[in-house]
Amino acid sequence: MRAFAALLAREIRLALRHPADTLAAVLFFVLVASLFPFGVGPAPETLARLAPGALFAAALLAALLPLDRLFGADAEDGTLDQLLLSGLPRAGIAAAKALGHWITTGLPLLAATPVAAAMLNLPVEAWGAALAALALATALLSLLGTVGAALTLGARRGGVLLPLLVLPLAIPAVIFGAAAIEAAAAGLSPAPFLLLLGAGVSLALPLAPLAAGAALTSE
Amino acid sequence: MLEARDLACLRGERVVFAGLSFTIPAGAALLLTGANGAGKSTLLRMLAGLLRPAEGAVVWSGTDIAADPPAHAARLRYLSHQDALKPALTVAENLAFFAGLWGGAVGSALEAVALGGLAELPARVLSSGQKRRLALARLALAPAPLWLLDEPTTGLDAASVERLGPLLEAHRAAGGIVVAATHIPLPLPDARELRL
Numbered sequence: 001m002r003a004f005a006a007l008l009a010r011e012i013r014l015a016l017r018h019p020a021d022t023l024a025a026v027l028f029f030v031l032v033a034s035l036f037p038f039g040v041g042p043a044p045e046t047l048a049r050l051a052p053g054a055l056f057a058a059a060l061l062a063a064l065l066p067l068d069r070l071f072g073a074d075a076e077d078g079t080l081d082q083l084l085l086s087g088l089p090r091a092g093i094a095a096a097k098a099l100g101h102w103i104t105t106g107l108p109l110l111a112a113t114p115v116a117a118a119m120l121n122l123p124v125e126a127w128g129a130a131l132a133a134l135a136l137a138t139a140l141l142s143l144l145g146t147v148g149a150a151l152t153l154g155a156r157r158g159g160v161l162l163p164l165l166v167l168p169l170a171i172p173a174v175i176f177g178a179a180a181i182e183a184a185a186a187g188l189s190p191a192p193f194l195l196l197l198g199a200g201v202s203l204a205l206p207l208a209p210l211a212a213g214a215a216l217t218s219e
Numbered sequence: 220m221l222e223a224r225d226l227a228c229l230r231g232e233r234v235v236f237a238g239l240s241f242t243i244p245a246g247a248a249l250l251l252t253g254a255n256g257a258g259k260s261t262l263l264r265m266l267a268g269l270l271r272p273a274e275g276a277v278v279w280s281g282t283d284i285a286a287d288p289p290a291h292a293a294r295l296r297y298l299s300h301q302d303a304l305k306p307a308l309t310v311a312e313n314l315a316f317f318a319g320l321w322g323g324a325v326g327s328a329l330e331a332v333a334l335g336g337l338a339e340l341p342a343r344v345l346s347s348g349q350k351r352r353l354a355l356a357r358l359a360l361a362p363a364p365l366w367l368l369d370e371p372t373t374g375l376d377a378a379s380v381e382r383l384g385p386l387l388e389a390h391r392a393a394g395g396i397v398v399a400a401t402h403i404p405l406p407l408p409d410a411r412e413l414r415l
C-alpha cells in the first residue's frame with residue numbers, strides 16, 4: 001500500500017511539473033468540441049441533438065492522448081525496472097498508473113466539460129448528467145487505456161496501435177453515456193444509463209489492472 | 220547465499236552463455252567481466268528476476284527465486300545502466316520516491332554520495348556523473364542483502380569511485396552480496412571474477 005501511494009503521489013507530482021501535457025489534453029477536448037458548430041452549422045437544435053455524442057467522442061479522444069507515454073517514459077529511463085522490483089504486484093503498478101491517469105487527465109477534462117457543453121448548446125439541465133457520465137466514462141477509459149498501454153509497450157508505432165485497441169472497447173461507454181445525457185436533456189432520469197456505466201467501471205476496476213499487469217514486462 | 224544453477228541465455232537463435240553455475244556466499248562479491256555483448260547485463264537481469272533464464276535457475280538460500288518473485292525483489296537493489304531518474308523532479312524528490320518504497324533517510328543517502336548540497340536542484344541540470352551518483356544513492360537508503368550493479372562507475376570521477384568503497388565495504392561487512400558488471404577496477408577487495 002505504501003508503494004502504491006508513493007507511485008501515485010509521484011505520478012501526480014510529475015503531472016504538476018509538466019502541466020503542458022494535461023493542458024494539451026484539455027485544449028484538444030475543447031477544440032474538438034468547438035469544431036462541431038463549424039461543421040454542422042450553428043443551428044441550436046441541431047447542435048443540441050449532436051451534443052451528447054460529440055462531447056463523448058471529444059473527451060475520450062482527448063483522454064487517449066497521454067496514454068502512450070503512460071509506461072513508455074518509465075520504460076525508457078529505467079524506472080519501470082525499478083517499479084517491477086518495488087515489491088508492488090504488477091497489477092498494483094497498473095492500478096496506480098490508471099488512477100494517476102484519471103486524476104491527471106480525466107478530472108481536468110471534467111473541469112472543462114461545461115465549456116465544451118456550452119459550445120455544443122447542451123441544455124443546462126443535462127450538464128449534471130453529462131458530468132456524471134463523463135466521470136464514469138473517463139474512469140473506464142483510464143482502466144482500458146492502461147491495458148492498451150501495457151500491451152503496446154515496446155511495440156513500434158505503439159501510439160497508433162493503442163487507440164485501435166482501446167477505442168472499440170470504449171463503445172459501450174459512449175452508448176450509455178450519450179444516452180444518459182439525452183435522457184436528462186429530455187427531462188427523464190439518467191440513472192439507468194449511469195448505473196450501466198457504473199457497472200462497466202466496476203467490472204473493469206479489478207480486471208483491467210490484472211490484464212495490464214500480466215502484459216507488463218521490461219524485456 | 221546466491222546461487223546460479225546451469226543458467227543459459229538465448230538471444231534470438233544465438234546462445235549468449237550456457238551452463239553457467241556459481242555460488243556467492245554472504246559477504247562476498249562477484250565481478251562480471253567480458254566483452255560488450257557477452258551477456259553481463261543480461262545475467263544481472265536474470266539474477267534480479269527481471270528476465271527468465273532460458274535454462275537453469277537462480278537460487279537464493281535454497282529456494283528458486285521464480286517461486287516468490289516479490290520476496291526476491293524485496294531483498295535486492297538493482298542498478299541498471301539507466302539511472303531511473305525523472306528530470307523534472309528535484310534530486311531529493313527523486314530519491315524520496317525510492318525512500319517511500321524501501322524506507323531510509325534521503326538526507327544521509329545523499330551525503331553518502333556527496334550530493335547533499337544539490338538536494339533542491341532539478342535532476343535535469345545534473346551532469347551525467349552526478350546523475351549516476353544519485354542513482355547510487357539508492358543503495359545507501361535502506362539495507363538489502365543483494366546488490367546487482369551494472370557498470371556502477373559509468374561517468375564517475377576518481378573521487379566518486381573511491382567514495383563507493385566504504386559503501387560497498389559496509390554492505391559486505393553486514394553480510395551483503397555484490398554482483399557487479401564492470402570494465403574498470405572497483406573498490407571491491409578479494410572479489411571473485413567471472414569472465415563471460
